[in-house]
Amino acid sequence: MSELPRSADVVIIGGGIIGSGIAYELTKRGVKNVVILEKSYISSGSTGRCGAGVRQQWGLEANCRLAKGSVDIFEHLSEELDYDIEFRQGGYLVLAHNEAQVSQFKKNIALQNSVGIPSRFVSREEAKEICPPINTDTFIKATFCPTDGHANPFLTNFAYVRAAERSGAKVFRHTEATGIEVDKGRVKAVHTTTGKISTPVVVNAAGPWSKQVAALAGLDIPTYSERHQCLATEPVEPLFDTMVISFQIGIYLQQVPHGSFVMGIGEKEKPSYNIHSSWQWLEFFTGELLSILPVLKNLRVVRQWAGSYNRTPDAAPILGEHPEVGGFFNAVGFSGHGFMIGPMTAVCMAELITGGVPPVNIDYLSVERFEKGELVIEPSVVG
Amino acid sequence: MRENETIICRCEDLTLEDIRSAIADGYTDFEELKRYLRCGMGPCGGRTCLPLIRRELARVKGVPVEDVAMPTSRPPVQVTTFEAISVGSERGKNE
Numbered sequence: 001m002s003e004l005p006r007s008a009d010v011v012i013i014g015g016g017i018i019g020s021g022i023a024y025e026l027t028k029r030g031v032k033n034v035v036i037l038e039k040s041y042i043s044s045g046s047t048g049r050c051g052a053g054v055r056q057q058w059g060l061e062a063n064c065r066l067a068k069g070s071v072d073i074f075e076h077l078s079e080e081l082d083y084d085i086e087f088r089q090g091g092y093l094v095l096a097h098n099e100a101q102v103s104q105f106k107k108n109i110a111l112q113n114s115v116g117i118p119s120r121f122v123s124r125e126e127a128k129e130i131c132p133p134i135n136t137d138t139f140i141k142a143t144f145c146p147t148d149g150h151a152n153p154f155l156t157n158f159a160y161v162r163a164a165e166r167s168g169a170k171v172f173r174h175t176e177a178t179g180i181e182v183d184k185g186r187v188k189a190v191h192t193t194t195g196k197i198s199t200p201v202v203v204n205a206a207g208p209w210s211k212q213v214a215a216l217a218g219l220d221i222p223t224y225s226e227r228h229q230c231l232a233t234e235p236v237e238p239l240f241d242t243m244v245i246s247f248q249i250g251i252y253l254q255q256v257p258h259g260s261f262v263m264g265i266g267e268k269e270k271p272s273y274n275i276h277s278s279w280q281w282l283e284f285f286t287g288e289l290l291s292i293l294p295v296l297k298n299l300r301v302v303r304q305w306a307g308s309y310n311r312t313p314d315a316a317p318i319l320g321e322h323p324e325v326g327g328f329f330n331a332v333g334f335s336g337h338g339f340m341i342g343p344m345t346a347v348c349m350a351e352l353i354t355g356g357v358p359p360v361n362i363d364y365l366s367v368e369r370f371e372k373g374e375l376v377i378e379p380s381v382v383g
Numbered sequence: 384m385r386e387n388e389t390i391i392c393r394c395e396d397l398t399l400e401d402i403r404s405a406i407a408d409g410y411t412d413f414e415e416l417k418r419y420l421r422c423g424m425g426p427c428g429g430r431t432c433l434p435l436i437r438r439e440l441a442r443v444k445g446v447p448v449e450d451v452a453m454p455t456s457r458p459p460v461q462v463t464t465f466e467a468i469s470v471g472s473e474r475g476k477n478e
Contacts, residue, residue, distance in 0.1 A: 041414040048418060154418035173412060234426055234462060258421070277458055283472035286465050297466040302426050303457045 004172060007198040009033040010353060011190045012205055013177045013213050016047035017153065017339050018331045019205035020160035020171075021346030022353075024081075027167035029354050034169040035199075036161070037192055039176035043157040045207040047339055049275070049307025051230055051252055051264050053243050054340040055092050055148045056117045059108045059379040060316055063337070064115050065360040069344030074151055077343065083159035085151050086257050090241025092148035093122075093130055094380075095139040095292075097248045104379060105143050112145070119145035131240045133295035139246070148243065150256055153339050160346075180217040180328070187217065187327035201353060203329045208273060208308035210318075210332035217325050221318060222370050223333040224271040225308040228264060228383055229281045233299045235259025249288050250383040261299065263289065266383015271311075277304040309336040309383070314375040319345065319365040320352060329353060330367060335381055392432035394425020402436055406443050413440055417454045426462045429454065 009031050012019045015038030023034050038044070054074060056067040073080075074087050096102045105121070112119045122144045124136040130144060161171055172194070179191035180202055189198045206213040208225040235258055243254035250266035265285045282304060290297055312318055312333035322328045331349050334341070348358035364376060386400035397420055410416040413436070422436060423429025433453060441448040 041412045043418055044414065154415075158415070158419060232424070279458070282459070282468060286468040286472065290465060290469055297469065298464050300426070300462040300464050301459055301468070302462050303424060303428070304459065305455075305457055 002170065004175070004192065004195045005033065005035065005170065005197060007033070008035040009199065010035070010201040010203065011197055011199045012036045012203040013190070014038065014045065014205035014207055015042050015161065015171060015173070016045045016205065016207050017157055017160065017342035018207070018334070018345060019203065020157055020164060021342050022203055022205060022331065022349045023164040023169045024160045024167070025346045025350030026353065027164050027169050029350055031354065032168055034164065035197060036164070036169060036171045037175050037177050037190070038171065038173050041173055042161055042171075043154050046307050046310060046334070047153050047157050047207070049230070049305060050153050050339045052150055052153050052256060052262050052339070053092070053148070053252060053254060054087075054151055055243070055337070057092055057094055057108060057112060057119050057143060057145050057148065057380065059104065059111065060376055061111060061115070062360065062362060062365055062376065063316065063341065063378055064112055064117060066341040066344045066348070068115055068117050069347070069360055070341050071147055073343035073347070077156070077159070081159040081163040083155065083162065085156040085159050087149065087151040088257055089147050089149035090243070090254070091130065091144055091146040092243045092245060093127055094143045095244070095246040095248070096141045096143070097139050097246065101248065102141055108380060109143060117145060118147060119143055130242050131244055133239065133293055134244065135292050135294060138292050144242070150243070150254055152256070156339075177213060177216060182217055182325055185324070185326055187325060201327045201329065203331060203349065203353070205331050207332070207338070208310050210310050210330070214330065217328050219322055219325060219328065221330065221332070221367055222313055223310050223318065225273055225310050226269045226271055227274045227306050228266060228309050228336065229277050229304065229306040230262060230264040231282065231285065231301050231304045233261040233263075234302050236299065244292070245382055246292070247380060247382060249292070251285075251288050251292070252382050253289065253293070260302065261296070264383070273308065275306045275308060277306045311335045313370065315378040315381045316376045317345070317365055318367045319349065319362045320367070323366070323368055335378070336383065337381070391435050392420070392422040392425070394427050395421045397422055397432070402439055406440065411440065411444065413437065413451060414454050416440070423454055428456065428460070
């Protein structure tokens with residue numbers, strides 16, 4: 001590992017999909033001296049612990065646009081970064097269990113279609129064609145988007161890090177930001193466990209620890225972290241391509257290209273930084289899983305883990321420069337969907353930082369919305 | 384020893400050559416190496432491969448084996464079917 005530079009054009013705190021994606025997009029735009037500070041290893045935070053799904057079926061326009069833009073990028077990302085990220089588009093089947101959900105999904109689909117996302121309603125029979133073993137007694141209708149899918153979060157993260165490094169970015173693992181110097185309302189330097197870097201720009205891409213990083217600059221942002229648990233099964237022959245999710249049950253599951261199923265379910269959790277898995281969750285999950293896909297009862301569970309959703313009060317991310325500290329940019333609070341909207345978020349943030357115009361309007365995702373009371377509620381979050 | 388014929392990770396069919404070339408390629412952080420190759424993420428839970436890979440990392444880094452921290456061990460200790468979990472659960476008992 002090389003030595004910490006004395007100064008940088010941009011210091012990014014957090015080496016997950018958001019931090020590494022922004023670093024890559026900045027170097028692509030000619031920013032020379034980009035530094036990533038990662039307090040642990042690459043993909044140790046939310047990115048490496050996520051469910052690996054890539055979904056565009058959102059209920060908030062900004063999320064739809066960020067997700068659609070990200071899928072457009074994911075489609076050629078392996079080539080662009082010269083690294084196979086195991087992207088596959090097997091679709092997402094979203095179950096509707098009652099009429100209230102059907103009418104919400106009707107609004108969502110109209111919005112999704114208006115920005116070019118090819119989602120549609122499917123009957124229970126069509127759902128069964130898409131996912132043959134599903135128990136159709138548990139839902140009344142579903143929506144399906146064939147261009148949703150999967151990417152390997154570890155490999156995508158490594159791919160961005162390596163591409164950024166090839167273009168001159170410097171990545172410091174096991175290096176934690178311990179302080180941010182602010183002078184006359186502007187960022188001046190970042191202190192770390194191994195030294196100080198002078199910089200005019202800091203990006204808070206710290207995922208679960210976004211609140212602490214903002215606090216280093218004297219700022220209070222309304223994010224909090226919450227444990228979410230997942231599991232993986234042994235690899236088996238391909239059963240179906242689609243991700244199956246239900247907002248009602250809070251469950252999602254998908255067979256990944258490797259052959260294993262990755263699955264998760266949300267539970268009522270208090271805000272915490274706990275990322276231990278529990279047997280109680282495994283029992284709860286198993287009951288819900290077997291109600292919708294009883295055929296999977298003979299699959300073996302190989303591995304359980306947990307990670308954090310970094311949440312905001314309206315489940316939409318906080319993006320943009322903080323109004324109180326010039327040069328301090330937030331890209332935080334992704335509320336469980338940072339990986340899938342990461343690629344387009346990185347483009348938007350890089351444009352914002354270099355004084356360009358983000359291809360997706362992210363103005364109304366600024367932190368100021370909470371003070372003004374202009375929340376932008378995302379209705380379609382799992383768990 | 385023939386590196387390309389020596390299986391280190393039986394779950395993912397990884398040879399010593401696979402491990403060495405990934406380390407040479409820069410995956411020297413044990414946690415990252417595991418996520419890159421999937422070694423230790425299969426049905427054995429890393430019991431077979433991780434101690435061997437740990438020794439390899441120690442050799443490359445020139446440090447004692449105990450200085451290379453082992454990746455996190457994850458439950459369940461033994462691979463288990465959903466059916467067995469269901470039968471043993473409170474909900475399963477009541478059904």
